[in-house]
Amino acid sequence: MTANDGKGPPLRVGEVRFSYGKTRAVDGVSFEVAAGEIFGLLGPNGAGKTTTISMISGLLTPESGQVLIFGGEASGASGAARARMGVVPQEVALYDELSAAENLRFWGQLYGLRGAALQDAVRQALGLVGLTDRRNEKVGKLSGGLKRRLNLAVGLVHGPALLLLDEPTVGIDPQARLHILEVVRDQAKAGCAVLYTSHYLEEAEQICDRLAIVDHGRVLAAGTVAELRRLVGEGPVVQLRGEVDADRLKALAGRCPGVGLLSCADGTASFSARDAAACSGLVRELFQAGLKLEDLRVQEPNLQSLFLKLTGRELRD
């Protein structure tokens, strides 16, 4: 297959596997990202998200499976495929000694831009992330949030058709996060295919058109946010903290019609309820049982509850 025949979708990942020594980091992950779509890989640290992105960006070669970028193989020296791809790594991969504009100029040049086209691209990228006024400042002097924005701009400077974002909002303030999410949305609206990894549930729900929940290198569930929510059920989720005992709570759930125990560990437990009535019955049973509870919450089903249901544990930062 040619490096880029332009016939396939921007990104197709099929059954890829990769191990670090004896540790299997990615175990048969498959998904596809269409043009103009934001696809999220959601999972805790160590789930295999970064390894997956490394295989897509050509840094690692899959042991098995296939990564196709616009129909061409990603691994090997497929320069044409890489030229259409923008990568924003988890770390702020910039040169502190150079200014914001110099950084963008360098990365733009690496992607083949030159002359007026390069100057235009640098100007546009700076404008996109709101750094026009700081263009001549050394990166080392910028705040963490501004560095993150520039990190994103570097991935966009050459106008990629496929954008890989590996946790681009880690460790920044809410304002900078919102700005970055806005830029990503605008890119997708402009037709760019975006692969977005995160372990922030709210962020993923907010920005992604479709999601894959990954853990231990496997895709546990995939679909739109609505489809994933339905996997948990339509009813609310009851979460409690306190003196909890798995056997006792299991028996208690059995006495309540339409209630199931999702998880029970480390002093916390979660139940799924079929509807409001089932939820009321569960709460009543909990108080009647005389459990010493420190906290009790009733929530609408969300990705957190789905993750709980799928893995039996909470997705934390």
Place this chain on the structure above:
Amino acid sequence: MRAILILTLKDLRRRLADPAGLLLNLAIPLVMGAMMYLAFGGRGGDTNAAPVLRILVLDLDQGPVARAITGASGNPEAARRLDMRLVQSREEGLRRLREEEFAALLVLPEGFSKALLDRRQVELELLKNPAQTVMPIVAQQITEVLSLYLSIGARIVGDDGARIRVLFEGEGWTDAAGIAALITSLRDRVIDMRDLLFPPLIEVEKTSAKKDTGGFDLIAWLFPGMVMMGLLFTSVSQMGDLLRESQQGTLRRQLTAPLGAAQVVMAKVLSVAIVVAIAFCLLVAAGRLAFRIHWGALGPLAATGALVVLAATGFAALLFSLVRTERQGDALGGILTMLMSLLGGTFFPIEALPAWMEPLSKLMLSRWGHGALRILAEGGGWEAVSGHLAVLAGIALVCTALGVAFLGRRHLRGAL
């Protein structure tokens, strides 16, 4: 090729934006060279700059021989080497010895001339300044040589010594026949000694060498070693940037762009080589301007510079292909640089090493690098330096090839 150029220029821009590290590397050999320059009172080969022997003389004799000795400082040639001051008493001599940094106090005892001309044994007393190390020994040796020559002179004069002493005391000048007989006798003695003294078996030929190229020049010997050490430190610190980039993620980011790992590694090697070449030019210029070292013709110097730079860069590339972190590389690089400098003869001649270390010394990059530069500084040309250049070329080729290959393998393993 364009990608390599872009990557190289990026590194050079970064160095220019923050040149502190590079300047620090260059400062090490320059400071060491300057310290040596000051410690040895300038260029080792410049005889005009040799230190002057400052000596005090207490003449208790006041006789003809003592006057001949104290009058020696009136000789213009001797005056350039010897600063001789008369003192009136032992106390004054000891005080000035302490306070005015004289090397020694020579005491010519009372009756010295009389005893010597009468061929009786006599003693010279030399009090050395304990606060000094070298010059008092020089004073002692000169006094010993003086004693030897005076003894020989007294023996040549023989029985006429007493008559000579009387003449010097101002008596006997009316006896013209006696004086004539004395002169004839002395002439005969000298003629008798002719076969013994002339022609001398050893002659010292004194020629005027071209300025700045004659004799052993300590700075010209030491400074090339400093240059080589500075280049190795520079190459190691600059090559560390490869792992620094790996650590901060810019290297991985580059590898997601449409270019190969070989281009990235080659660009890094090239940028390091350019910085090391700049360092070489600055150090060579500093050697010329500050220490007046002549590096010879441009051709051999340029070839030596190019190969020294490539060898130092290759060494650094190989080193950083084997270590895991920049800190490890810096530490190991520093140790290896010092080890190579010591075994390679940067600080002392290789001949001073134990015999079993000699083969080991041949493996040291420093030896061939500063060896070539020393040859040039001593006036050697293409022919003299070609052997060193061949070894340097081999080291550069092997180290760079291995370094690039190992770094490429690390990239394939995802370890860069």
